[in-house]
Amino acid sequence: MKCEHTDYLELACIKGFELRVTTREGKAFTGHAKDIIYDKQKCQCLILVHNSESLCIPLEAIIELEALTSNTYFTTLRVNG
Numbered sequence: 001m002k003c004e005h006t007d008y009l010e011l012a013c014i015k016g017f018e019l020r021v022t023t024r025e026g027k028a029f030t031g032h033a034k035d036i037i038y039d040k041q042k043c044q045c046l047i048l049v050h051n052s053e054s055l056c057i058p059l060e061a062i063i064e065l066e067a068l069t070s071n072t073y074f075t076t077l078r079v080n081g
Contacts, residue, residue, distance in 0.1 A: 005079045017069040
């Protein structure tokens with residue numbers, strides 16, 4: 001993921017944007033961006049929260065980010081493509 005895309009993702013976490021995240025496997029996940037962390041394998045991951053459950057999505061697996069929260073920063077980002 002390019003640095004500029006990570007910057008948008010960090011902004012989404014700070015603002016608590018609701019996102020739709022699509023992975024390379026074609027799976028889509030929806031939730032509020034909470035944080036970017038390193039997992040036990042030292043991979044950078046997005047923490048997405050949906051219905052009080054946290055999901056850890058490796059940044060390298062993400063191909064698209066769509067902001068479901070209206071904002072002036074971004075709507076859809078194609079990443080890692």
